[in-house]
Amino acid sequence: MCGATPGLVTGGDGLAYHVAHGLDALAWADIVFVPGYRFPDRDDPPRAVVDALITAHDRGARLAAISTGAFALAATGLLDGRRATTHWHYTRALAARHPLVRVDENVLFVDEGSVLTSAGAASGIDLCLHILRGDLGVAASNHAARRLVAAPYRSGGQAQYVPRSVPEPLGERFATTREWALHRLGEPLTLDILARRAGVSPRTFSRRFVEETGYTPMQWVLRARVDLARELLERSQRSVEQIAADVGLGTGANLRLHFQRILGTTPSEYRRTFTRGE
Numbered sequence: 001m002c003g004a005t006p007g008l009v010t011g012g013d014g015l016a017y018h019v020a021h022g023l024d025a026l027a028w029a030d031i032v033f034v035p036g037y038r039f040p041d042r043d044d045p046p047r048a049v050v051d052a053l054i055t056a057h058d059r060g061a062r063l064a065a066i067s068t069g070a071f072a073l074a075a076t077g078l079l080d081g082r083r084a085t086t087h088w089h090y091t092r093a094l095a096a097r098h099p100l101v102r103v104d105e106n107v108l109f110v111d112e113g114s115v116l117t118s119a120g121a122a123s124g125i126d127l128c129l130h131i132l133r134g135d136l137g138v139a140a141s142n143h144a145a146r147r148l149v150a151a152p153y154r155s156g157g158q159a160q161y162v163p164r165s166v167p168e169p170l171g172e173r174f175a176t177t178r179e180w181a182l183h184r185l186g187e188p189l190t191l192d193i194l195a196r197r198a199g200v201s202p203r204t205f206s207r208r209f210v211e212e213t214g215y216t217p218m219q220w221v222l223r224a225r226v227d228l229a230r231e232l233l234e235r236s237q238r239s240v241e242q243i244a245a246d247v248g249l250g251t252g253a254n255l256r257l258h259f260q261r262i263l264g265t266t267p268s269e270y271r272r273t274f275t276r277g278e
Contacts, residue, residue, distance in 0.1 A: 002026065004046045012038050023052040031131065032056050036067030036121070040086075041093035045072040054078070057114060064116040064131065066124035073115060074098040083110045084117040107214075125150055137274040138230040173198050174205075174212060178220070185225050186248045191217050225249055226262055233271040240267045 002021035003009060009017045026032055032053065037043075053076050057063055065073040070086035071094060073079055080100035085091065091105035104110060109118035109127040118127040125148065132141040145151065177198040181189055194217050195205035209217045225247040232243045244255035252267075259267050 004048050023048060026052045026056040026061070027059075029056060029061055031062045031064060034063065034065040034069035034072050036069050036087070036124075037072070038068075040068040040071035041090060041097060045075050050075050060114075062114050062116065062131075064118070064127060066118055066127070067120050070094060070117040071097065073117065074101050078115050079112075079117070082112045082115065084112070084115075085110050085119055086117060087120045137234045138227055139234045142231065173200075174208060178213075181221065182224060185221070185228055186246055189221050189248065194221075222258060223262065226255075226258055229255055229259070229267065230263075230270065233267055234274045243267070 001017060001019045002023060002025035003019040004023060006019050006022050009019050011017055034053070049072065053063055053073070057076070057078055063073055063076075063078065065084075065086075067087045068090055070079070070084055071090070074084065074094060074097070079098065081102070083102045083104050084094070085104050085107050086094050088105055091103050094101065095103040107119070108123040109116065109130060111127075111130065116127060116131070118124045129141050129145055129150070132144055177194055180197060181194060191202050191206065195202040198205055200208075206217060209215070209220070213220055215223065226249075228247045229243050229249065232238060232246065236243075238246070239252075240255060241252040244250060244252050247255075249255045249258065256266055259265060259270065263270065265273075
């Protein structure tokens with residue numbers, strides 16, 4: 001924890017925080033997380049904070065904003081011309097205050113490489129898990145999610161909220177269907193099978209599924225299979241052909257095709273990346 005002035009800082013909702021370090025801590029941080037704060041549409045962040053963030057970014061640190069922390073990140077000018085998001089309640093204010101930022105109100109988080117933003121506090125957890133996946137692999141991210149009792153992974157493209165309310169029993173049924181599918185990725189999983197499991201028509205299932213996850217059912221299944229393949233590559237010595245069969249992708253050639261398209265790499269190179277130095 002660092003800030004413009006170390007010491008006890010009073011936050012909202014009766015909470016206070018002991019800030020142990022000054023802004024000099026940003027000189028060595030690899031990733032700087034900017035938390036949300038009250039009245040971001042009214043109060044500008046201290047100039048010293050803005051300058052410290054710019055300096056950290058210039059030396060190669062990544063900057064990740066949680067919720068309304070996007071306003072402080074936008075004040076640096078580093079989001080100009082880039083996509084970004086924040087809590088849905090403040091997306092219009094962010095766009096009005098920083099018109100050069102391409103504000104996207106329909107996503108959980110946005111990864112622009114060296115600058116990342118997320119929606120509400122729970123979306124901040126999704127962003128952190130996303131960073132773990134990229135830096136340390138799927139196994140480490142899933143382990144952290146289990147410790148947090150959080151969903152293993154929600155894509156950044158998932159909507160912050162469903163525009164038309166999904167009846168609660170139906171929402172629960174879809175979540176149960178996704179959980180059921182995750183334990184059967186090595187088996188045939190078609191739209192008809194998933195819809196039948198959820199007890200709705202394929203058309204209704206597809207429409208509601210996209211609203212909830214940001215993906216079509218088959219896109220979601222494919223990415224879940226690739227994720228499982230990633231974890232097996234990280235944690236086992238099984239061959240690419242064996243893993244492809246285990247996760248329901250059939251052949252090694254098919255696994256390589258989807259790895260290249262989704263991740264921009266090969267299974268073998270991915271395995272070397274996350275086993276190097278062990």
